[in-house]
Amino acid sequence: MGDPFGKEDINTFKELLQTNVAAAAAKIKAYLEEQDNIPLNIAITGESGSGKSTFVNAFRGLDKKDKSDAAAPTGCVETTMEVKSYPHPNFPNVTLWDLPGIGTINFPAAKYLKHVSFERFDFFIIISAVRFRENDVKLALEIQKMKKKFYFVRSKIDDTMRAEEQTQSEFNTEKTLSIIRENAGLRIVTLVI
Structure with missing residues (x-):
């Protein structure tokens, strides 16, 4: 999403901070509340x-x-x-x-x-x-x-884990989950390149 404040907003806040801290705080609070309501x-x-x-x-x-x-x-x-x-x-x-x-x-x-x-x-x-x-x-x-x-x-990771446990002689939950995470991560990184 990036920086919530635009350059114009930042300049307005700076000016208000130098002249009226209470008004600056109110303006920043209103701006943040508005941002929280963006669909x-x-x-x-x-x-x-x-x-x-x-x-x-x-x-x-x-x-x-x-x-x-x-x-x-x-x-x-x-x-x-x-x-x-x-x-x-x-x-x-x-x-x-x-x-x-x-x-x-x-x-x-x-x-x-x-x-x-x-x-x-x-x-x-x-x-x-x-x-x-x-x-x-x-x-x-x-x-x-x-x-x-x-x-x-x-x-449906529970189904995958159950199948792995039934077919692997040395099943290890953490190792299996790590392999799954690594595999998904590698695929996503490949898309970015």
Whole structure:
């Protein structure tokens, strides 16, 4: 996001500080309060079945079995069929947007960005239930082209850990998690280069 103060704002604050400290403090406080109320639209994206809607619910503090209208619907088949907003309960200026999964018959990768109006979001969280895949790379590259930021979140890690424990003779939780983190980090660094 960068520096919250513009050059003009800083000059105004400097002038006020030299003449009227109380007025400068009030002006800075008002400015910061205004900044706190800027809307932030966070898109939750990734492949179908990766746990995007579950993430939206968890981020908003809702129980995974909550079936109220406030919860994003989840399911064992493609469930999110339209872009839907979910306000954060504690931060009224923050809205999470649950996007349909990329790369399905209903939302092919070639048409996905236009279909979900990808450019309208301020920040992105790419959810993946497995390794960083081609569609995740496509999303990350598009986000970078727009000069916006994203986080890559690996979901369903408990399933991965259980499978590793069943197949590895010398299973080590910390070592496995370290390998996963390193692998995801290397992929993201590769995108930046």
